[in-house]
Amino acid sequence: MARPLADEEDKPLDPNIEKVRRKLVRFMAINLGLLFFALMVVAVALVYKSRTAKQPAAPLVGDIQTPAGEPQTGDIVLPVGSKVLSQSLSGGRLSLDVDLADGSRAIFIYDLTERRIVGRFVIRAQ
Numbered sequence: 001m002a003r004p005l006a007d008e009e010d011k012p013l014d015p016n017i018e019k020v021r022r023k024l025v026r027f028m029a030i031n032l033g034l035l036f037f038a039l040m041v042v043a044v045a046l047v048y049k050s051r052t053a054k055q056p057a058a059p060l061v062g063d064i065q066t067p068a069g070e071p072q073t074g075d076i077v078l079p080v081g082s083k084v085l086s087q088s089l090s091g092g093r094l095s096l097d098v099d100l101a102d103g104s105r106a107i108f109i110y111d112l113t114e115r116r117i118v119g120r121f122v123i124r125a126q
Contacts, residue, residue, distance in 0.1 A: 074115050078108065093118075 013021065076094075078084070081101025088095040094110040109119035 072112075074112075076108075076110050076117070 012018075076096070078096070078098060079100060083099045084096055085099050085105070086097040092112045094112060096108040096110065098106050098108055100106055105123040107119075107121040107123065108117050109121075110116070111118045
């Protein structure tokens with residue numbers, strides 16, 4: 001390919017075209033700066049997320065150590081004179097619907113992994 005003449009390369013641009021070129025260069029510089037800033041934010045977020053300590057997951061019911069072939073056992077202490085009406089198991093929690101000795105009802109939440117009652121909700125009519 002033939003080289004252009006020297007006087008064609010050094011011609012000054014029309015002032016209107018030079019203004020447009022400057023605006024385009026400024027626009028490109030601003031957009032590249034914003035893109036670089038956004039990429040740095042993502043990189044910092046990834047590093048921060050990878051360095052934060054992960055909370056250990058709560059052990060599942062299957063994680064409780066019991067001898068092979070033996071069922072899990074334990075005591076659930078309820079108030080004297082109460083009667084269990086129904087129960088429901090979800091994950092590692094047991095929900096007990098209980099009729100109490102004074103005639104009221106309550107729901108007890110028992111955590112199987114901690115082996116203790118973690119919640120008591122009295123049912124009242126309004």
